Amino acid sequence: MFELNATADLIWRGLADGGTPGQVAKELQTFGVSAQDAQSFVAECVAGWLHAGLLIPAQIVEQAQSPGRESHLRIAGLACTVAIHAPAGDPLPSRLEAVFGQFAAPPSPGTPRFDIVEQAGAYVLLADGAPLGVFAPERIVPEIKAVLTDRLAKSVGDGDFLIHAALLSANRQGLLISGAPGAGKTTLTLALAARGLGYGSDDVVRVVNGERLEGVPFSPASKSGAWELAAPYLPMLADLPIDVRGDQQRVRYAPVSGFGAGEVEQLSWVILLARRPAASAMLEPVEPLFALTELLGSAFAGDGRLKGDVLERFAAQLNGARCLRLIYSDLADGVSALEGLTRG
Structure with a gap:
């Protein structure tokens, strides 16, 4: 909903009644507004409403x-x-x-x-x-x-839900990575995929009936602060177009065509990221219940709720996986730690 002042309300009603911007500007002048100000008021309102998606010209x-x-x-x-x-x-x-x-x-x-x-x-x-x-x-x-x-x-169907996480695979064994904004999830995912792990997703993972993980392989959006870090793994990143997201972040969308497929038969590792200045890379165990709580904090179900049996099956997957926290500072050290994990 939008609250309009008297001038904007008059402009909106004039357009809604089929008037052109020029006709509405002339109507404003009958209230003592100068021709220049009337045209400026109408142009400013129309531009704002167009960009907000509230108006659409007939020719469009x-x-x-x-x-x-x-x-x-x-x-x-x-x-x-x-x-x-x-x-x-x-x-x-x-x-x-x-x-x-x-x-x-x-x-x-x-x-x-x-x-x-x-x-x-x-x-x-x-x-x-x-x-x-x-x-x-x-x-x-x-x-x-x-x-x-x-x-x-x-569109997520009954029994399915989405989580905010990255998904990679090694010999069809799933590696799920979760982290707060700034923890380096996308950059780690890009580096690991470039090094040969199968790419499932860097952002959205679909949990099917609580039993199966499916990555949603959108092209990873690498933020400007990570371009230099990712360059050794994806040299072509520097040549890609720069886009600007709604949060004003400058990003480059990395192509996924060169990555291996990220199909997962079994979830084997769950990684919670903890990026700390000057920290040596290390993996420490966490309780599956804690990992479950972290992952559900970003979960989304189509009807706004998770069914008990679906949640039980997802919890059973986590119980069967190694749940770890990756504490790291340097990207190369983090990549090495996770590569060693998947090879072991």
Whole structure:
């Protein structure tokens, strides 16, 4: 909900009644507002509402209904269509292919649809015809990922849930990594995947019926502060485009095409990260119950709750795995400790 002052309310009602911005500005002048101020007020309000996804020009709706370049994706249990309406030579189709191409799937009828319409150097994003906002080129890819992640979370079926964690595999044995923001989860995951571990996810893991782990292999978003650390493992990272997330973090999306598959038959290791200045890398045991509590702190179920039997099965997985805390400071030492763990 939005609270509007009297001027903004008049502008909104004028547009809602079918008036053009120019007509609304003239109406403002009848209340004693100068022509320059009236035009400025209307332009500022319209721009803000467009970027917030509260308004959408009719021509954008028409463009979104015209044929576009479609991609059909399946992300865990979410099937959807993404259509791009942009001139030939626009870089966005290749950007989306690089970041989301791993989810390519055959078309599925009746699935959510997202349309991206190029407009004056920016992109209007629509979900099933409803506007979500206008985004600069460096903002559109992170926004699409955020929207797809949100839809995925809401699509999680009965008995399944999502956790905020990374998932890798060694000989189909699962390595689950959890850590607070800044603990280095994504950078460790990138380094380990580059060193040969199978890549399942750096951020979202689906727990199926409490019994099976499935990584959701979004392209890892490496933050600017980690680019130098990750460079020895992924030299191409420095050549990738820079995007800006909604939290203003500058990120580069690492391609997953060169990583090994991250299918997991059995969860073998659960790692809780503790990054401490000047600490030598070491692994110390933690109780499975403590690990369970940490992982459930980030869990999301479609109906907002976890069933008791599902939770019991997930707890049994943790009881059968080695639950450890990785205390480390240096990335190379952390990578070496986890490589030694998976080889042992």
